[in-house]
Amino acid sequence: MTSQNPEYFDLETAARCGQPVTVDRYFKIRIDDRSYNVDDPKLTGSLLLRLSGKRPIDEYLVFLKLANGGFEEIRLDETVDLTQPGVERFMTFESSASYRLVIDGERIEWGAQLITGLKLKQIAGVDPDKYALWREVRGSEDIELANEDIIDLSEPGLERFFTVIAQTTAGDAGPALPQGDQRYLSEQGYRYELAYEAGQTAIILRAVDLPKGRYDVELADILIMLPPGYPDAPPDMFYCLPWLRLVAHGAYPNCADVPLSFQGQTWQRWSRHNNEWRPGKDGIWTMLKRVEHALAEAA
Numbered sequence: 001m002t003s004q005n006p007e008y009f010d011l012e013t014a015a016r017c018g019q020p021v022t023v024d025r026y027f028k029i030r031i032d033d034r035s036y037n038v039d040d041p042k043l044t045g046s047l048l049l050r051l052s053g054k055r056p057i058d059e060y061l062v063f064l065k066l067a068n069g070g071f072e073e074i075r076l077d078e079t080v081d082l083t084q085p086g087v088e089r090f091m092t093f094e095s096s097a098s099y100r101l102v103i104d105g106e107r108i109e110w111g112a113q114l115i116t117g118l119k120l121k122q123i124a125g126v127d128p129d130k131y132a133l134w135r136e137v138r139g140s141e142d143i144e145l146a147n148e149d150i151i152d153l154s155e156p157g158l159e160r161f162f163t164v165i166a167q168t169t170a171g172d173a174g175p176a177l178p179q180g181d182q183r184y185l186s187e188q189g190y191r192y193e194l195a196y197e198a199g200q201t202a203i204i205l206r207a208v209d210l211p212k213g214r215y216d217v218e219l220a221d222i223l224i225m226l227p228p229g230y231p232d233a234p235p236d237m238f239y240c241l242p243w244l245r246l247v248a249h250g251a252y253p254n255c256a257d258v259p260l261s262f263q264g265q266t267w268q269r270w271s272r273h274n275n276e277w278r279p280g281k282d283g284i285w286t287m288l289k290r291v292e293h294a295l296a297e298a299a
Helices: 011-017 045-051 117-124 179-187 284-298
Strands: 008-010 026-031 034-038 042-044 060-065 071-074 079-081 089-094 099-103 106-110 114-116 131-135 143-145 150-152 159-165 191-197 200-209 219-226 238-241 258-262 265-270
Touching: 008 011, 011 026, 042 045, 045 060, 045 089, 099 117, 114 117, 117 131, 117 159, 131 284, 159 284, 179 284, 219 284, 238 284
Parallel strands: 008 026, 026 089, 099 159
Antiparallel strands: 026 034, 042 079, 060 071, 060 089, 099 106, 114 150, 131 143, 131 159, 191 200, 200 219, 219 238, 238 265, 258 265
16 A cells, blocks of 8 residues: 655666665656656556556557667566666657668668667677767768667658777778768768879878867878778778877877878878778778777877
């Protein structure tokens, strides 16, 4: 029997603070964007839908949102125990909904309005811990998304995402641009040109913004050599002009002190390598995110 003024235990707040949960409590849970008070620690999927006002319940799905960004569907007759760790937030979707998105160039139909960064990585078939996820924003800067981020697919336009290996390693290793690359560079506002010398093809990005206050210049040209077989074969290192020095101590960044002569100019080689290239999925956007990461990490 409920007391006159019961104190409801906020499960989401408790999870953030690491507080333990006991059975002899009344609970506050979150469904979508609203909080609800419940007196029973065990609820079925149908009760969760009724509590959130979803009618008719057989036209909706309810999911438990996991801490790592994943979703776990709760069937209508399935019971969840609020006293178990990680049970504090639920989300509902119309079961008949369908939303379109593109991930790594592949068009996907998704049956819910919302999707997490983790789920997108799972759809792309990449290791969530090794790959970063980006949301392509036309005419502006792309947005990096975390595993736990929730993306609303109901916004106008086809949503586009791509994954990029998150880390590169420093070391001493020493034809026409595909349409997808051209579209990406154009939509992102890059000024670029293709360059050729001695059978080698390269792309030069002009006046690229550098991390503010970290280098001795604010803008630099970036040279990326495109190997034979690109985009099935991966680019490796990149090159800067002028040569970049770190403001903090006036020195070149690690493994960025070897010259390359190309088209009558001497470029600064940034020795950054990555062996995880996915033909058919990766492109110039992948390499540019590696360049951005290397410049930011060195700074």
